[in-house]
Amino acid sequence: MAMLGGAVAIITSAGASGRVGMTASAVCSVTDAPPTLLVCINRNAWTHGQFVDNGVLCVNVLGADQAALSGRFANREITMPQRFLSHGWSELATGAPALDGALVNFDCRIVTSHDVGSHTVFYGEVLAIRHGEKRGGLVWFNRDYHQLAPVIPLQP
Template identity: 50%
Template sequence: MSEASNFRDAMSLLTTAVNVVTTAGAAGEHGFTASAVCSVSDSPPTLLVCMNQSSRSHTHFVDNNVLSVNVLGAHHEHLSNVFASKLDSDERFTHGAWHTLITGAPVLDDALVSFDCEIEQVQAVGTHSIFICRVVAISQTDRHAEGGNGSGESLVYFNRRYHPVGQVRQIDMA
């Protein structure tokens, strides 16, 4: 087994949140499913997003220089699969309801939380680019709003499968 295969197998045991990362601008509207997203700093609010350089939308993210990280809820498994598929960008955005914040990157209406960002740095490491992104706006879904998911469960990826995490339990004190 190759070193890369061993590494991928080991990484499959690292539980990660599932996100749809989007961009829009002169280079068009694009998006992909990502698990390699994490906080860098809260002052200033900064995220790190990793993207394969061979991805067909990589240059569009670099050219637009903005992105939105949409953290998916357990009810978004289908959307995760859509943005990981070979569908073209126009088809991908017909799934889900979208709006924009400051940068113009698409923000998923019912994401658990969305981070609207400007890409401040791009660092090439191996096969991937690391985007260092300054957060310029945040949109959080009201998990208890009528008609919403209500559970607030997050969609995570572990051992090459999706799992819901964070079920809110109601305790009856009567």
């Protein structure tokens, strides 16, 4: 699976079980009508139950310059409150933290989920989208970060 690359995102949630965030690359578009994403989270992850209880999530897609932030949200040594201190956050429709400066934020209500092997697949209906500055993306491939160059528009 390490050879299957994916965009890097910080998945956040907030609600009755508190504010939570984690790094993930198992994120995928499902449909555009209604706009729906899927996010896979290991059931053994210490954040898993909070996503279930809160019923909302925000997919914050990271830019090429945000690998350190990804590492911060993947590090079990860093507490949840500490994870959220280094960057600006706001809220869109659901109340889940939306990263200021992400390439894009997809704010979702979890509409269904199911377990597959070691993970839960969460399906989130997108309630709000916020676009950030256009720049290169961040990809996780072969157990390392890779930067995607910004898109250069073709001249007519």
